[in-house]
Amino acid sequence: MxxxxxxxxxxxxxxxxxxxxxxACSTGSGKALADAPATSNGATLTVFADDALRPLxxxxxxxxxxxxxxxxxxxxxxxxxxxxxxxxxxxxxxxxxxxxxxxxxxxxxxxxxxxxxxxxxxxxxxxxxxxxxxxxxxxxxxxxxxxxxxxxxxxxxLATGSAEEAAEWVRYTNRRDNDLPRVxxxxxxxxxxxxxxxxxxxxxxxxxxxxxxAAIRAMKAIDPSIQxxxxxxxxxxxxxxxxxxxxxxxxxxxxxxxxxxxxxxxxxxxxxxxxxxxxxxxxxxxxxxxxxxxxxxxxxxxxxxxxxxxxxxxxxxxxxxxxxxxxxxxxxxxxxxxxxxxxxxxxxxxxxxxxxxxxxxxxxxxxxxxxxxxxxxxxxxxxxxxxxxxxxxxxxxxxxxxxxIRGSLLRTESNGIAPMATARSGFVPAQAAIPSIEAHAVREGKTLRIAILNKHPEKVQTLNIALPGVGKAKASARELGARHYFREDVKWTDRSAEIRDGRIELALGRHSFTVLTIQLG
Missing domain, CATH: 3.20.20.80 (Glycosidases)
Structure with missing residues (x-):
């Protein structure tokens, strides 16, 4: 072994x-995505639209x-x-x-x-x-x-080259007069x-x-500003x-x-x-x-x-x-x-x-x-x-x-996310309880975007998103999914949504990636 x-x-x-x-991904029979109702487990994500942590x-x-x-x-x-x-x-x-x-x-x-x-x-x-x-x-x-x-x-x-060769490469990219980017x-x-x-x-x-x-010394002798x-x-x-x-x-x-x-x-x-x-x-x-x-x-x-x-x-x-x-x-x-x-x-x-x-x-x-x-x-x-x-x-x-990746990372809080047990494979040990939903939010001007992963292999899940101070706003959701996570072609599904009283309830397809876009004010 x-x-x-x-x-x-x-x-x-x-x-x-x-x-x-x-x-491209082969199409197999896979499990059909049943029209079952989303699992409502009290999962809540609170996004603080005015609390930027740092630029992305x-x-x-x-x-x-x-x-x-x-x-x-x-x-x-x-x-x-x-x-x-x-x-x-x-x-x-x-x-x-x-x-x-x-x-x-x-x-x-x-x-x-x-x-x-x-x-x-x-x-x-x-x-x-x-x-x-x-x-x-x-x-x-x-x-x-x-x-x-x-x-x-x-x-x-570094395997079959030399420090001198690397240093001359720095000279070639960074010490000549042209309009190409420096490295x-x-x-x-x-x-x-x-x-x-x-x-x-x-x-x-x-x-x-x-x-x-040897290489770092030789390269920085040509251009001390490199990293x-x-x-x-x-x-x-x-x-x-x-x-x-x-x-x-x-x-x-x-x-x-x-x-x-x-x-x-x-x-x-x-x-x-x-x-x-x-x-x-x-x-x-x-x-x-x-x-x-x-x-x-x-x-x-x-x-x-x-x-x-x-x-x-x-x-x-x-x-x-x-x-x-x-x-x-x-x-x-x-x-x-x-x-x-x-x-x-x-x-x-x-x-x-x-x-x-x-x-x-x-x-x-x-x-x-x-x-x-x-x-x-x-x-x-x-x-x-x-x-x-x-x-x-x-x-x-x-x-x-x-x-x-545009704008600023926002502060978020999650509660009631259902835990999920995962199996051992290769470098990944078995986990007793990872979050079955992961998300982060970003803001660029008046546009708020929330990226959401439903990691569960079988369950459609509902995520209740709270936006303190937002009130009412237009929103749209794009969900990347497939009928089977290994054997079926992927596709985007688009739908419109609306924020009312600073809240929205979002059904997440099983094993899916969703981007929720909200236009503020």
Missing amino acids: LQKRRQLLSGIGAVLGQSVLGT NPLVLGNNLDWPHSAQGFLKENSTTPAPAYLELADRLAPTALRYPGGTNSDFYHWRNGIGPYDKRKPNKTLEGKEERIGMGTDEYLALCKRWGAEPLITIN RYWEIGNEPYLASHFKEAGMTPAEYAARAN AGIVLRNDTLGGVESTPFKGYIDTVLKGIQTPFEFACLHSSYFPVTFEKKESEQELFTATMAGVHVMQQDMEATRAKLRQYHPNRKVQLAFTEHNALYSMDILRWGLASIFLSKTDRYIESLAGALFTADCLRVYSQTDDILMANFWSLCGNWWYGAISHEGKPRPQFHVLEAYRDL
């Missing part, structure tokens, strides 16, 4: 860069752009030109932060191979061991950042806490710390081993003495079933409990940072996040498209609800620098835009959050 878990862990980073043809951080709506395979289909083949269908959808998402040049593929990326005329560029190695010409080079990437107003985040090649944020390597699948890319935690020191992010991982997630390098975080934090400004975490892929013995409902409820493990890991990371760097204010950056269930692709390759049920659960309503829950937590957490969904397009079952250039379920959540 331990060996299987380690094999899966070592393969997660490897598969992220693979180009695997997929389709727009950088939680970041994304990832992986360079190989024509940037995972984003570019026309053998060119630097975006494919129109992909660009049209990506424009709708307009990520607020964009990480590049990949996850594991950054370990083999040499930036000089991606500049100049396309037909003059040297081929670059991919994580699959192949050579490919870079269409999505540094300038093409920064042009997209400019187009979307996205904050650039570059992950340097302020730099991630120092990618997932060195996992065993490398290529020998030349492997390093121990001590080697990572030494290389990170560096080091890669951290605790020994366990949810009590389960999460790195083969025991004591990784202690070794790294003791070893890195050069100033760094943020910590990069990927403790955001859940639940990851190792044994595959769970029922679909058990997998779903574990997915709904995943953010609790993520939050526990955040606090464990903060404690380690306080222990080793007590006088340094360090923000957290979730530079990759998405749902993850299994890695049958490591056993069956492309045949897993047909043989695996659980691999493709990523691109389901359950995966979309997990993404919405992550974005809720990031929005409510005040020491988050940014969060980057993995990934923008293609990329096995991960991309928000599929290999066919169509929206996947997470796309709709990410698009809805364009409105939910």
